[in-house]
Amino acid sequence: MWKSLAVAILRFKYVLFALLLGLTAFFGWHASKVRLGYEFARAIPTDNPKYLAYERFKKVFGESGGLMVIGVQTDHFFDAGFFNDYVQLQRDLKKIKGMEGVLSVPAAVDLKRAEESERLQALPIFRDTVLSQAQIDSGKAIFLGLPFYKGLLYNPETKSWLMAVTTNNELFNSTERTAVIDSVLKVTDAFEAKHKVDLRMSGLPLIRTILSDRIKNEMRYFLIGSVLLSALILLLFFRSFSAMLLSLAVVGIGVVWSVGFLQLMGYKLSILTALIPPLIVVIGIPNCIYFLNKFHTSYRETGDKRAAMIDMVSKMGIVTLFCNITAAIGFAVFGLTRSAILKEFGIVAGTKSMLPPPKPRHMLYLNNQRLQRWLGRLESWSLNHRKVIFGVTAVVLVISVIGILQLKSVGYIVDDVPKKDKIYTDLKFFEQNFGGVMPLEIVIDTKKKYGVTRNLQNLIKIDSLVQYLDSRPYIGRPLTLTEGLKFAKQAFFEGDSSFYIMPGENDLLALKPYLSQNNDSAANRGGNAGKGFTKLVSSFMDKDRQEARISVTMQDVGSEQLPFILDSIQTRAEQIFNRDSIEALTASAAEKAEHKDDSTWGKR
Template identity: 35%
Template sequence: MKYRLTLVILIGVITVFMGYHARKAEMSYDFAKTVPMDDPDMINFMEFKSLFGEDGNLIAIGVKDSSLYDVHNFELFRRLSDSIKTFTGVNEVYSLPQIQRFEKDTAERKFNLVPIFRNEITNQAEMDSLIQLAFDQKFYSGRLLNESNGATLMLISIDKDVLNSERRIGLTEKIVAAGDFFEANSGITVHYAGLPFVRSVIASKVKREMEMFLILSVLVTAIILFLFFRTWDAVVFPMVIIGVVVVWVLGSLVLFGYKITMLTGLIPPVIVVIGIPNSVYLLNKYHQEYELHGNKVMAVSRVVRKIGVVTLITNFTTAIGFLVLATTEIVILREFGIVAGLNIMATFIVSIILIPAVFLWLPAPNTQQLKHLKFKPLDVVLSALDKWIYSHRKTVYLITGLLVALAALGMTRLRAVAFMVDDIPEKSEIRTDLEFFEANFNGIMPLEMVVDTGERRGVLELKNLNKIEDLEEFLHSQKDISLPVSLVSFVKASKQAFYNNNPDRYSLPSSRERSFILRYMRNQSDSTGLFNSFVDSTLQVMRVSMQVADIGSEKMDSLIEEVIRPEVDSLVAGTDLKISITGTTPLFIRGNKFLIQNLRFSLILAFILIAVIMGVLFGNLKMILISMLPNIIPLLITAGIMGFFGIPLKPSTALIFSIVFGISVDDSIHFLAKYRQELFLNRFSVPITVSKTLRETGASMIYTSVILFAGFVIFAWSDFGGTIALGILTSITLMIAMFTNLILLPSLLLTFDDGRRDPQEHPLIEEYDDGFYQDLENENSNGNGSVELPENKNQTI
């Protein structure tokens, strides 16, 4: 209070500094790394990329319409391929109009790659002939072409530097615009898929949603503040505080070297929602104090002394729910936890400086501004709760027990499942397009195998090729896996070319045919680089590439570990072959397991840390248990709801528990801090103390819970499934926590706390306010040392 001008100026300077850096905040376009770099699976994946390049850099365009094979539409499709190939950031385009076939050159004893569709096609008869020739090239069947229904793919390889930069969004938009032009002129529906495409869409939506939710959260909380307090200053200045902290959030992202991800993009609106309760408690207490004695300076002073430390502690417990994520090995979680946790503490600092400073400068509150203290509907609710707690405590315990039992039953149905495109809405166009690729080409998500033959030029050994062919046939027999492509495919295509492109000859050469067919291949030049992307320079290691459907982490893990891996182990038994399964899809499964494990550990750590804080604050084991129970039960009920409604446990939903626990325990701390204070004032009478505490803190608890509910529920309007789940489940859990803290917590105190305390020993929660009890006794005393009691309590002290 003494140095408020200096402190306000200091906050202004820091905000300008943070605002300067906030201008440089950038979106993240990198693939979210959820597996530590020293994990064996990640090491294998990085080795794969060093040998063969990116596996998740393909955008797919799919069409399925017989009119594509009309001359006019086919030429439009050719132009689409040619135009996309000229886009900056596109490495290569593989599509039906560009496909080539091997042609035997007997003079040079090699195969030449010859385009099937060389020139502009002039008539339908020529078109039909060439299409048949294309379908005869078995190398492309099941990969670029679906023989059974005529569906075809265009695969667009994206440059790595563009893939991991903002330019990816612009490139994706250009590809879609080109596809739209083709669709408009041909009448053929175009479908899009591929990880670069999905990630580009997500990155664009994250940026838009961060702005939208920030605006919505400000509007919603401002409206609720006005409805509660009915005065402009109680709305404007809390919003100023939040505005300052949002600038600090963006500035700290830049200072830490972080980028805006799907998680860190949620921090500004979350800060708005979590930060407002600080102002609610401070303003409510300020108005209560001023109404009590009419002295503005004394009211502000007592706000700082009486609930300043409590607000510090509640902010710290909320921050713990986020900061525990900093202990994880997952980069995106660690960044989210650090930035959110530190800025929640910054919210306390800004609040505890600006609220007292501003309201010292403003005129004293008038009658209109204090009107909310006598809000009759709220008084009716709190009175009803007070009576219910005293009269129906057994019913409270019975209902709580039933809810916990139901929650336990629901938890048995809880499953941990995540999808590669988890955050895309079920009815979105992306989902529809993904279903098209899964129906016609068994999926589009990358799955890779690396085969090490153990010897130089070992990939050309016929015994090894036969083994890999057996593996590929097994893989293709699985309904969710596309036809693999590898060196085996090239060798089969070479044999077909050797026999004048007879489709029936698309097979591996026999031992008799091997020498002269492979002689042709040795003289082969690869101007496209396609061949080299499937074997290493020593011809010892080869790649088997395929796509899979997005069947979810649980089924995918089962497919890889229980179906594919046993077959691989059986196949290589007794040979020198070593086959490893890798790629973006298996890494995603591994990452999902890591996320769940890390979040489980974070939740346990949050429990322990907050329990320790409760122990330090109240110095009483019984109070620790009483304070924790009302905040654990809402988490159990939410887990049960997830089980009953089939909401899977995945990173976005697992994240809820540690965050909500840190937030919900704030109400317990406020309630118990006031309870401890009132206990001494009321001569350790638990019933009177509980009633007084409920009536004084209950209003603020309801106010803040409503703000938190409304603030988080706005995330239900997200386009991302994870954000929707985060918003709805967090809102539900916080509302349940409000009721448990307003009903169950007082009930537990009445049942298990005898009120006996040593007047000479005060735990940390009481030591911050020397002389506080004496002051209040003087204020509430009738002059002879006895304390005036509420009219409804027939007790004398």
């Protein structure tokens, strides 16, 4: 069979070569159109319950933009020079395309009770202008008297201050995100240089952009490095530029075909698919060596190019085919035929059949005495020392199995980043001072329409769960409906911070007219600063007031610990609520919990 196939390849070599060139041109044209993927990698199937639950969450509560945070640790935050420049930093960030909103100390609002209109007015604490030291000190006293912002925008123990910037999801899923992050860094670098402080920056939009750009560059270097190293090995082994160039040409065709096939399948280059070109090079070079070595050996024995090529295909074809089938099975997880070109030994043979017969200098490596001695020793050991070889192999196998059993598959958002890298150190800064930056959403379903707002016990239970979350060291300050009600109660009692507590039944009755949608809308039409307070509170409920959400940020605890943390939250929630009335969801955390054995979760 293999001999007949070799004869057929030689007979139709010009047709096959033309077909090869045509298909390579076809795949090359498609390869030129392949694009990088910037969207979140979908780590779990679309029919997975966690994925369906998250999709429902987005439908009910909407999809908020990504969150990027900027922190600074200083004792001079409220000094006039520093504070005014911080306000200017906020303005500059707002001007950057893709920045949709900024929450910071200068942008903080205070709630004021308006008796005549029975509404709560959201008034800015600091005016958006250059402030004197006296004005800043006055606003500082008001701001520090609002427990709502403690742990959210500042940490009084460590003198750390936070600015949260919401980003446009659509823009950060496109090629423009690199330019946006560059603009942000230009603004923050200027602030750092002026005040000699270290601004800490983190958040998924920033981490995704920086890491994906690094990976893109590393993949380019890896591909170039693999080609250069392979060329050097080929040149040292064959001592022939023609053999080296031919092998690289064959591998290059494989790379073009694989990338073109990506485009044909409708895929984009991701952190995984970008590995295909280097893998083609690494896997393809040994195949070229097998064919060339066999061809040269046969030609030296027969002196007939045609006979040597038939012998090469008939002897090495089946071997190479099964070697590449094994490799293809190993990489089948990619779902792509990245090894297909390497299994096409007929194309390799057909290409080489149009070259002139090898000259004696092309086969000098076959007379390499040192190489022959090493090959002879290997042959002697394999034939005469089988017991030793099997024994050593068994010991190595046992040690390897023991090592495999001790491996733990743990994934982190920044697990590929050195511990001294700014991305890592900045992330740890926010984890130590604000509980982390990774988003987690929790949904409480009361199973009854208006069950959130018309049942005080449900609100008390929600607040109980919030207190539990706030006590966890790996979770940041929770935000939900009850925190807004506490803020409203404090405003109702003239801003006294001692009233920042969960309202009782009588308090809710008194607050009811102040939380009316109609009054809030009227306030907004009247030019009230900021978004309506009621609208902000309502964003933590669905339209039927049946479900409430708790939004928190958490530390990058890794895929091993995350499922246990979510289970602990679930257990505590079931102690407070009915077993079927709560569900933990998140754009990243629940998905990572499903894939605790997948070390690539969260990366782009």
